[in-house]
Amino acid sequence: MxxxxxxxxxxxxxxxxxxxxxxxxxxxxxxxxxxxxxxxxxxxxxxxxxxxxxxxxxxxxxxxxxxxxxxxxxxxxxxxxxxxxxxxxxxxxxxxxxxxxxxxxxxxxxxxxxxxxxxxxxxxxxxxxxxxxxxxxxxxxxxxxxxxxxxxxxxxxxxxxxxxxxxxxxxxxxxxxxxxxxxxxxxxxxxxxxDPNQxxxxxxxxxxxxxxxxxxxxxxxxxxxxxxxxxxxxxxxxxxxxxxxxxxxxxxxxxxxxxxxxxxxxxxxxxxxxxxxxxxxxxxxxxxxxxxxxxxxxxxxxxxxxxxxxxxxxxxxxxxxxxxxxxxxxxxxxxxxxxxRTTPNIRNASPFTAPSRTSTPVTRERSEVVLTNGTPDDQIVSLASVSGGMPVVNILYGSNMGTCEEMASNFANHLRKSGANVEVRSLDNWNDLEDTKLAIIITSTYNGLPPDNAKKFDQNIKNLLLKSESKMKKLRTFQAFPKYVDKSLYSLGGIRIMPKGEGNVDDGCDIEKHFSDWQEEFWKTVKTIYNFVPSKTPIEELMGEQVNIMPLTQDQLNGLEIMNPCPLSSAKLHKIEKIKELQSKESSFRTLHVELALQQNQKYSTGDHFGIVAPNSKKDVLLVLNNLILPESIHA
Missing domain, CATH: 1.10.630.10 (Cytochrome P450)
Structure with a gap:
């Protein structure tokens, strides 16, 4: 100084x-x-x-x-x-x-x-x-x-x-x-x-x-x-x-x-x-x-x-x-x-890739929130199989910018599709902490402070910790509030069943991919603990459905006719005549045998290929074309 x-x-x-x-x-x-x-x-x-x-x-x-x-x-x-x-x-x-x-x-x-x-x-x-x-x-x-x-x-x-x-x-x-x-x-x-987040x-x-x-x-x-x-x-x-x-x-x-x-x-x-x-x-x-x-x-x-x-x-x-x-x-x-340039510089090394550079992930050491009776961050309790079925999954978020709230909502929709009973609330609206059996907390922090919709929760946690005579050391800002919540809940009797996930936008990490990977691991862990078998859409509901099939030439498949795509008007509806589940009932995966009815004058020969492509919105396609500086007229 x-x-x-x-x-x-x-x-x-x-x-x-x-x-x-x-x-x-x-x-x-x-x-x-x-x-x-x-x-x-x-x-x-x-x-x-x-x-x-x-x-x-x-x-x-x-x-x-x-x-x-x-x-x-x-x-x-x-x-x-x-x-x-x-x-x-x-x-x-x-x-x-x-x-x-x-x-x-x-x-x-x-x-x-x-x-x-x-x-x-x-x-x-x-x-x-x-x-x-x-x-x-x-x-x-x-x-x-x-x-x-x-x-x-x-x-x-x-x-x-x-x-x-x-x-x-x-x-x-x-x-x-x-x-x-x-x-x-x-x-x-x-x-x-x-994706701003690269x-x-x-x-x-x-x-x-x-x-x-x-x-x-x-x-x-x-x-x-x-x-x-x-x-x-x-x-x-x-x-x-x-x-x-x-x-x-x-x-x-x-x-x-x-x-x-x-x-x-x-x-x-x-x-x-x-x-x-x-x-x-x-x-x-x-x-x-x-x-x-x-x-x-x-x-x-x-x-x-x-x-x-x-x-x-x-x-x-x-x-x-x-x-x-x-x-x-x-x-x-x-x-x-x-x-x-006469042609875009797309064949040379990308500016988003370091030339001849290799690196391995490195975890930066940072100060952490420590409670006197807390556990290390990596200590996980392995639970035996729990009877009574899957409890209500409480997804609780703390969010200023809306990112964590959006993650919580998307995660809830993913679990509901599998038949789980899910409730989504902000941390400030979590009033039944002691009665909660399974909770997922998705929260951000802003320079170590709790988000606006988690401030009341933060104060409640501090009051509970004071009653249990826990003492806290000084916080550093990185992930301070999420880590504080994690260790506080342990001090109040919570059981950590898997490692917490962390993401830092300032370090340029792909926070959404990190979250996606974490939720897949969470789902595997929870299904094992509670013997939960995800529900599947009955295949009977798919019988009689109609799908669009568009014929493509070999040149179009090879990308040689990108400037002259096959128009959507050439697609024709085909009825699903037969469908059969090939996986066992206990499997969490689905493999379907599907038979489609061909229309008059259509042929399907040995060696032909049938592919399923998810549709993209016109807005997304035009955005990609615009960024590649390609004409919008090639949109199919």
């Missing part, structure tokens, strides 16, 4: 992730700094909104709750088509000139960022990618942000001397507010509609290394709300702590002596496991971390993938880029040259 004096106020600068963890774990002592420096000036633009309000202000909590669902995994999927449309428009803009034309990359990246946010969030287009000049709104907003930065460094006299710039600021702000008001009114009239790959680690070396926010500050200590050093009320993200990302203790070099391999799983998890914090930490981080990373992945597949890129000999600090770090004089 480095103490400095700023205008008669004491500030502490930190660049160590261990101190960042301590600071994050004390929200009652360290709150977001909103009344000093540039943050106080930014309030002239944002008021007491999400970014510019203090932790205790009512509007921060309200804005936070409103915006969280907009950045859920479910919501991000909705944004992908629009992000792809904007990426294709960007390609056209980058290639307007010749292959020797110098393109101002930061300028066009700013344009696509604004266009993507406005379209995904409000269905409002500024058409910035269709023209060279900036929209008046963008110009006005840019002027306001620049003036905010300059004003934060001026004295009162300096602000008075520059009163003409203040008049221009007021004029620009009125224009910005009028446009925003108009967008919101139009959006309200039209109504609001509301495995960790080469493109991801390239982005991560780029954000390590060039974080958008080089630092952020926390206000000291009361006398306390940080890293064993006393801090006083009204001091403030500056977290130097830039310095932390170059701290050789965590990044090595070559921290100045660009090396994406730092983010391979093996290297990440060796490093303190908070050493990399480009989007902040704690409850005030950037809500739109996954949105930004998804947009970046899509843009880079489109450029990789469709453009040749070269550096301009006239470029002498440098990094400048405005309201955020930004490159200046960064010029590149672009040329469209």
């Amino acid at each position: 480095i103490p400095i004096m700023v205008l008669a106020e004491r500030a502490w600068i930190i660049d160590d992730p261990r101190l960042l963890d301590e600071l994050t774990a004390k929200p009652e002592t360290f709150g977001k700094l909103c009344n000093k420096g540039i943050m106080s000036e930014l309030r002239k633009i944002g008021g007491d909104g999400l970014f510019t309000s203090a932790d205790h202000e009512e509007n921060w909590g309200m804005a936070h709750r409103i915006l969280i669902p907009a950045f859920s995994q479910k919501a991000l999927r909705v944004y992908i088509p629009e992000m792809c449309r904007q990426a294709k428009k960007l390609l056209d803009a980058l290639c307007k000139g010749s292959s020797q034309t110098d393109v101002d990359v930061p300028k066009w990246m700013t344009k696509i960022t604004i266009e993507t946010i406005s379209m995904c969030g409000f269905s409002y287009a500024f058409h910035g990618l269709d023209k060279e000049e900036d929209d008046p709104f963008v110009k006005a907003m840019g002027y306001c942000l620049e003036e905010v930065q300059l004003n934060s460094m001026r004295t009162k006299i300096g602000q008075f001397i520059n009163r003409k710039r203040q008049e221009q600021f007021d004029h620009s702000m009125k224009y910005v507010e009028s446009v925003v008001k108009n967008v919101i009114e139009e959006r309200r009239k039209s109504g609001v509609k509301v 495995p960790r790959d080469f493109l991801d680690i390239m982005l991560s290394e780029g954000l390590r070396m060039y974080p958008s926010a080089g630092a952020y500050a926390k206000d000291v709300l009361k006398d306390d200590s940080l890293g064993g050093v006393p801090v006083k009320e009204n001091d403030f702590v500056a977290v130097s993200v830039y310095a932390m990302h170059f701290n050789t203790t965590y990044w090595g002596d070559d921290a100045e070099k660009f090396n994406p391999d730092r983010f391979n799983p093996e290297e990440e496991a060796k490093r303190h998890p908070s050493a990399y914090s480009p989007f902040g930490s704690g409850p005030r971390a950037c809500l739109g981080a996954q949105f930004a990373l998804l947009e970046a992945r899509i843009i880079l993938a489109y450029i990789y597949y469709h453009l040749h890129v070269s550096a301009s000999p006239n470029a002498v880029p440098r990094l400048i600090q405005k309201t955020a770090f930004k490159p200046e004089r960064l010029y590149l040259r672009f040329k469209k």
